[in-house]
Amino acid sequence: MTLQAQIxxxxxxxxxxxxxxxxxxxxxSAVEYCKLLVLDSLGVALAGHNAPGCAxxxxxxxxxxxxxxxxxxxxxxxxxxxxxxALANSTLMHALDFDDTLxxxxxxxxxxxxxxxxxxxxxxxxxxxxxxIAALVLGTDIIGRISFAxxxxxxxxxxxxxxxxxxxxxxxxxxxxxxxxxxxxxGIVYSQTSGNAQGLxxxxxxxxxxxxxxxxxxxxxxFLARAGITGSREFLTGKYGYYNLYEAGEYEAxxxxxxxxxxxxxMDLSIKPYPSCRMTHASIDAALQLRAKISGHTDxxxxxxxxxxxxxTEMVGKPFVLGSDPQVDAQFSIPYSVSAALLRGDVFxxxxxxxxxxxxxxxxLAGRVQVTEEPRMPAKDLMYSHMRIVMKDGRTHEVTxxxxxxxxxxxxxxxxxxxxxxxxxxxxxxxxGECALRELLDMIAHLEDxxxxxxxxxxxxxxxxxxxxSQAAE
Numbered sequence: 001m002t003l004q005a006q007i008x009x010x011x012x013x014x015x016x017x018x019x020x021x022x023x024x025x026x027x028x029s030a031v032e033y034c035k036l037l038v039l040d041s042l043g044v045a046l047a048g049h050n051a052p053g054c055a056x057x058x059x060x061x062x063x064x065x066x067x068x069x070x071x072x073x074x075x076x077x078x079x080x081x082x083x084x085x086a087l088a089n090s091t092l093m094h095a096l097d098f099d100d101t102l103x104x105x106x107x108x109x110x111x112x113x114x115x116x117x118x119x120x121x122x123x124x125x126x127x128x129x130x131x132x133i134a135a136l137v138l139g140t141d142i143i144g145r146i147s148f149a150x151x152x153x154x155x156x157x158x159x160x161x162x163x164x165x166x167x168x169x170x171x172x173x174x175x176x177x178x179x180x181x182x183x184x185x186x187g188i189v190y191s192q193t194s195g196n197a198q199g200l201x202x203x204x205x206x207x208x209x210x211x212x213x214x215x216x217x218x219x220x221x222x223f224l225a226r227a228g229i230t231g232s233r234e235f236l237t238g239k240y241g242y243y244n245l246y247e248a249g250e251y252e253a254x255x256x257x258x259x260x261x262x263x264x265x266x267m268d269l270s271i272k273p274y275p276s277c278r279m280t281h282a283s284i285d286a287a288l289q290l291r292a293k294i295s296g297h298t299d300x301x302x303x304x305x306x307x308x309x310x311x312x313t314e315m316v317g318k319p320f321v322l323g324s325d326p327q328v329d330a331q332f333s334i335p336y337s338v339s340a341a342l343l344r345g346d347v348f349x350x351x352x353x354x355x356x357x358x359x360x361x362x363x364x365l366a367g368r369v370q371v372t373e374e375p376r377m378p379a380k381d382l383m384y385s386h387m388r389i390v391m392k393d394g395r396t397h398e399v400t401x402x403x404x405x406x407x408x409x410x411x412x413x414x415x416x417x418x419x420x421x422x423x424x425x426x427x428x429x430x431x432x433g434e435c436a437l438r439e440l441l442d443m444i445a446h447l448e449d450x451x452x453x454x455x456x457x458x459x460x461x462x463x464x465x466x467x468x469x470s471q472a473a474e
Contacts, residue, residue, distance in 0.1 A: 010237050013257050014145070015186070018138055018169055019179040021261065023130035023448070026137055030264045031448060034133050034140075036417055037100055039444045040271050041093050041110045042074075042460060043421035046428040047275075047349055048095030049075050052327060053205040057212075061088045071119035075430065077461040082119040082223070083216040086167070089115040090212035094159075096349065097208070097331045098275035098424075102268055103407055105147035105162070106154055106279070106311065106382050109269060111211040112163030113139035116218045117170040122454045127174055129450035137266050139170030144265030146236065148255035150247050153379045154311050160195025160210040161246055165235075167218020175222050187231020189221035190242060200315065203328045270406040271417055274347040276330070279312045280337040281404040282385035283371075287341035290389055293397045298342050298365055305388040306334055307374040309381040317371030322358070330357045335369035338387075349427045383407065 023031075048054060058076050061084040071085035072078070074092060079085070093099050094111045101108055117135045121127035143166035147158055168189035172182045195214065199207040225231065236242050243251040274284050283306050294301065308317060312334075320335040330336045330352050339362045340351045350356055377384050388398045403410040412420075418441075425432055432440075440459040443450055450456075 023134040043424040044098040045092040047424035051095035071122045074460045082123040083219045086115040086119040086215040087212040090215040096275040101278040108159040112214040115215040116167035120171040120174040129447040135170040135173035139166035140266045149251040151250040157195035157210045160214040163214035168221040171222030184225035184231040190235035192217035282401040286387035287338045304369040306371045307386040309377040310379040313373045320366040335366040339365040
C-alpha cells in the first residue's frame, strides 16, 4: 500500500503542507514575529533558571551523561542527549509561566517547539537560520491548528498534548525528513502524548514540565522516524486518535485546515507582560486600570469582585491559599495577582518570590478578592474580565477588559519585548558580558542570516568565559 493511500484526510493535508512548506513560503511578518518570540523565550529561560525545580531537572539530566554529538542544557553548558536537553530547556522557559500563549486555545507553543528545534539543530549540526525559522513557524502552526478543532473545556494541558505534535514537526523539519518521515514523526509522537491537568489544579512543580515532556517526545519521535520506525497514520481522527481518545470525539475538523498555507498561527500568539498564568492577565489589566481610581487606598477596599469565564474561575479563581509551592500558587491565582497589581502598580518577577507572596498586606487584600463565573461568556474564554471594586464608604469602581495586553489585538511593541528581555537578564543574576549580550541580541534580530544556529546555544551558556563563548561561535 502506498503512503498516499495510508495517510489521507485531515492528517494527509497537514503532512502535505508540512512537507511542501519552507522558509521561502513564509511571509515576512511571520519571520519577524518568530524572531521576537525567540527573544522572548530565551529571555524567560534566563529569568527562570533559578526557579524552584529547574536546577534539580538540569542536574538530573546532566547526571545521565555527556553525549558525543548531544545537545546543550542552556546556561549550564554541559551536553546530554537531545531529548533530555529539550526537556531541561523547556523547563527553564516555562518555569515562570512567562512564555507566549495562544489565547483562543489557552496553551503555550514556543516552550515545546523551540527547545525541540534547538536540541535537534545542535545535534544535527550546521543548521542555518532559515531552516530553523521555518521549523519554528511550522511547529507552532500545527499546535494552533490542532487545538482549534477542540470543542471541550480545559481537561488536558494542551500545551503538552497539542505541543507534542508541534515539537515533532519542528524536529522533523530540522532533520529534513520527507513526507513519510514527517508522517511517522507525528504518528510516533502521538504514542507518547501526555499532559493531564492534575498537577495544575494541585499547584505542583510538575505542571511546568508538561511542555518539556512534549518537547522531549517530539525530538525522540523525529529521530526514531529517521531511523525507520513507523508511526500511526490516523493520529488525529482514527478510532483511538487524538481527538477521539483525548477529546471524546468533540471536535470540528474545518478550523484545522482553514487558511492552511496562507495564515500562520504564530501570528495569533500573545507575548505575556506578566509572569503568571495567562488566565490571570485580563484581571491584572483591570486592576491596574482601577488602581488610579482608588488612589492607592487599598486599605479602604471592602471587596474586589471579578467575573470571568467558567474555565478561568475554576482554574485560577479559587480563594488564595498557600500550599507547598507558593510561587506556583501565586502564579495561578487571580486573588493574589490582582492584589499585587493594586498594591504595587505592576506584576513582575519580584512579585513571585516567597517574601512578596507572603507579605501580610497582599495576603489580606487577596482575601477580599472574589471570583465568580460569568455565564454569558464562552466556557474556554480567557480574554474577558469584569472587575468591580467596592470601597468601605460604598463607592464603586468598575472596568471590563475584553482583550488582555500582549494579544495581537492589544499587542506589546517590539521595544517593550526587548525591554522585557533585558529585565529578565537583570533578574536572572546571570553574568552576561556586554559584548556577548549585544551579539546575542544581534543574532536573534538577524536570525535568517545565521549559518549555524548552535551559536545561540553557545551564547546562552553564560557560565562559560566570554572568550570561550566567542571562539565556539566562530
